[in-house]
Amino acid sequence: MGAAVAAWPALLRRERLFYALVLPFAALVLVFGLWPIVQSIQVAFTDSYTALSPEPVWVGLANFERVLADPYFRASLGRTLLYTAISVAVNIAFALAYALLLGGTLIGRGNGLFRLAVFLPVIAPDVAGFIVWKWMYNQSFGAVNTLLASLGLPPFGGIADPATVLPALVVAELWKHVGFYTIVFLTNMTLLDPALDEAARIDGAGRWQRFRHVVLPQLRPEILVNTVYAVIQFLKTFTVVVVMTKGGPNFQTNFVSYYAYQKFDEALYGEAAAMATVLFAIVIVLAYGLYAWGERGAPR
Amino acid sequence: MSGPGRPGALARGLAYAIALLVSAAFLYPCWWMLVSAFRDTQSILTDPLRLWPERLDLAVLTKIRTIGGTDLSVFVLNSLWITGVSTAIAVVVTALGAYALLRRPGLPGFRLLRFGFLLTIMYPYMLLVIPVYIVIWQLGLLGTRTGIILFLSLGPIQFLLFDQFFRVLPKEMIEAALIDGCSELQVLARIVLPVAWPTVGTVTLVTFLLNWSQWFPVLVISRSPATYTLPTALLMLNSELGVDFQGIMAPATLTTLPVVVVFLLTQRRVMTGMVAGAVKG
Amino acid sequence: MDGRAMRLSRRFALGAALTVGVGFAGAVPAAELVIWHDLGDNGVNWFKEVAEHYRKVDPSVSITSVSFPTDQWFGKVIAALNTNTAPDLIFNNYERVIRIQTQTGKVMDLKAELPKEAGFLGPQDLQMATYKERMIIFPVQRVQMAFGARKSWLEKLGEPFPATWTDVLRVAAKFRDGDPDGNGKADTFGLALQAAKPRDLIHMLDLFTFGSGLSHTLVDPSGKVTLGEPCHKTVLVEFLKAFTDYGLVAPDTVNHSFGEMYQVIEGKRAGMFRVGDWNVRKWDTPEVLGGDFVIGTWPAFAPGDQTAVVIGGMRGVAVPENAPDRARSLAVAKFLLGPEAQKASLKYVGASVRSDFDMSDPGLSERRLQFAKPRHALEAYDFPESIHPWYPEVEAELHKRLLAAIAAPPEDWGAFVDQLAVEMQALVDAKRKA
Secondary structure, three states: OOHHHHHHHHHHHHHHHHHHHHHHHHHHHHHHHHHHHHHHHHHHOOOHHOOOOOOOOEOEEEEHHHHEEEEEEHHHHHHHHHHHHHHHHHHHHHHHHHHHHHOOOOOOHHHHHHHHHHHHHOOOOOHHHHHHHHHHHHOOOOOHHHHHHHHOOOOOOOHHOOOOOHHHHHHHHHHHHHHHHHHHHHHOOOOOOOOHHHHHHHHHHHHHHHHHOOOOOOOOOHHHHHHHHHHHHHHHOOHHHHHHHHHOOOOOOOOHHHHHHHHHHOOOHHHHHHHHHHHHHHHHHHHHHHHHHHHHHHOO | OOOOOOOOHHHHHHHHHHHHHHHHHHHHHHHHHHHHOOHHHHHHHHHHOOOOOOHHHHHHHOOEEEOOOHHHHHHHHHHHHHHHHHHHHHHHOOOOOOOHHHOOHHHOHHHHHHHHHHHHHHOOHHHHHHHHHHHHHHHOOOOOOHHHHHHHHOOOOHHHHHHHHHOEEEEEEEHHHHHOOHHHHHHHHHHHHHHHHHHHHHHHHHHHHHHHOOOOOHHHHHHHHHHHOOOHHHHHHOOOOOOOOHHHHHHHHHHHHHHHHHHHHHHHHHHHHHHHHHHHO | OOOOHHHHHHHHHHHHHHHHHHOOOOOOOOOOEEEEEEOHHHHHHHHOOOOOOOHHHOEEEEEEEEEEEHHHHHEEEEHHHOOOOOOEEEEEHHHHHHHHHHHHEEEEOHHHHOOOOOOOOHHHHHHEEEEEOEEEEEEEEEEEEEEEEHHHHHHHHHHOOEEHHHHHHHHHHHHHHOOOOOOOOOOOEEEOOOOOOHHHHHHHHHHHHOOOOOOOOEEOOOOOOOOOHHHHHHHHHHHHHOOOOOOOOOOOHHOOOEEEEEEHHHOOOEEEEEEEEEOOHHHHHOOOOOEEEEEEEEEEOOOOOOOOEEEEEEEEEEEOOOOHHHHHHHHHHHHHOHHHHHHHHHHOOOOOOOOOOOOOOOOEEEHHHHHHHHOOOOEOOOOOOOOOOOHHHHHHHHHHHHHHHHHOOOOHHHHHHHHHHHHHHHHHHHHOOO
């Protein structure tokens, strides 16, 4: 013990370069990462009215109890999970299918342009993009309904109808994010082993069978990575709600991060932090669970 | 039936049709934004689908000279300054941090730091910003560009990219240099840095693009539009005193165009860069 | 280091950095007072002129105003007051300042500071300014809201300005189906309303309620829920049907807040709408509506209704208890009641609390004079939030119920309202007990 303590200054001196290199990074992580998280969790256990005062009043689990008893929060959590599930499935499926199309032999010339097009929304600022989508869904002069009408199809409720708002947001966010997942797949598809596919073809395997038993297993790590990314991404859905729906219509898009932010704006810091903590826990459990599940099922 | 080695013309045609349709759908919103910036609100509302302005309505140039009483140039300069400086800090700080963490993973505190960082990127970002308000306030940086810049200097993708790069750096190279009597600092300067330039470039690009789009931290940390960036100013247009279409699409275009241009100039690098950060995840 | 000193030193550092270049060496840093409001460009211009007048009174003070969208204004003000980083002055509707007070407890009591010569403020103005015995604002602008209709559309379809709800239904249907703008497309609506947030929907209901001469939307001062009373019931049911059965509004109105509602109005899509005194200046300009609208009282729902233009609130200035320099803040707050600031307020924002000066001076249009020198009956909103502290919560609950009904319209609206009234009464009783 004493020896270990005595070794400290020596260690610090010997490795001072690496400690110096890491210091700014450590400072940023501490000040803008860990410390705020600790603060947030701490605030979740204090009375909102006093949370920011010098002597906050501790209220134990009262905020969590209030939040979990709030039917709008429970509904909000349900909508968030539902939205995440749909979005993850749709994004991964679309990205995989589109990557197979662009990564295959059918499209040669123009391939780079197609990749560019699908990736462009990823780098376009989300606020600007969603403002446009809000107009696209406008019931009276938006592109979606104008197009449907010109094709003689019935109008789409878009973000105005509680029944269609979820799919409407799924599509808008697909536009924004799917390029990323597609390129992840494409980047790794070039690494696929063509010999395996050829062998399967000689064995008389059909297109679907080859996809199911040759391509898919090889892409397993990318599917896992994409899924974890997408889960984290969509659980935190926020900007699209702020810009397009404000949680409506009829609270159908009142996702947890938006609801918590509204509580924060109303100075209900305790409840907002409690909601944040709940969502944090869900993200960790889901992300970790997916990884563990993916690692265990890996064919290696 | 198509014979082996000769994909049918039908299949090829279908594949192109799908790819073209998808691309058109993905490009359309951006194009519409650009076109609408040069049409007056009335004509946007009566003929929304037009793909080309009937005439170049340049009223927009005077219309967006100020937003909410603040000069447009303020937002442009803020965007450039905040994005530029936060990118520079992020690249330097994370590169050095990731290097140290990888070269000496066993040093006391290093493992903890890596774990702490991973925890940070798991926290719902939007909700992290709320306690950050309190921290920034405690630091006395509320309403300052410095506060915004510092907060934006910490991001997941930079770390993951550098981490991955240093991981595949051949160890023999470093060891050989150390045996030759180089100090660790010399190793960093003479061996690591020269091969790291391309990665530094990619990370810089990616960080710039990502930080340019940030609006929420900017909104939370600011105390007046004087420190708003372009995307944040865009949101402000949703005020109680009315909205005009062209007046929104013009600044939206102004917000989007710079990143699109940068992206088009550096496409492959940006795409592989952003994706590489994910694959490590 | 306290907040003021910190801000000053930072400003000093920044100022020094900026001014070194031009070789300026100021001896004393002038005090810069900051006002946070949500009035947009109109407010910014108003405060700019106020600042010019005020410089003659106290040359050491410069005034800067910052406009935020309303929801951001809330978040910013609450967070700033709670963290002792308050601005010098805040400006908004009295009920919003009440919310600031309930959530921070840091809005200064101005009772002892009210200038003696403020005789132009009536008892009702002062009641609105007072919350739990504290005068939380100086009333600066009465907020009047009238019913408006597109003039050229009425003329084209041969209709007079609608006086009753039956007129509104007929005219709205014509506006929707009769292509009043003559562009050959069915892209117009009868009414522009909003419903996204509690205050959006209930605010619109308030206007129809008070505009037809009734005195409470949801609850009376004794705590009795009024929704189920015959007259109220008619207004509520008809109001909801405008969204559903009648289909008189844009289909996405449920998502509309102020911004979107204005988009519909200013995009010349809606024939009838709310006209606030602060809207007219902008809507008179050729780029927006070019003055092509008529203003009147809200429609009557039953024969004999005393229809009126609604005084829907009071905007005023408040001083945070932790304002950096309270004495100077108070002096500016008082100045906003003076004739220069009031005249400028009428000119830029379209509202004031005094009219004891020459109206021809700001050069007001016909429509603006209707507000400046009211010629219609005025009915004041009852300001329940200054009587019942729990009112915002109950109102938010009502909003949720009404949204649900709009999303899935009940078979029998009457039964729905009766049931709603019973449930809201139970909620009110529970809140009063707590």
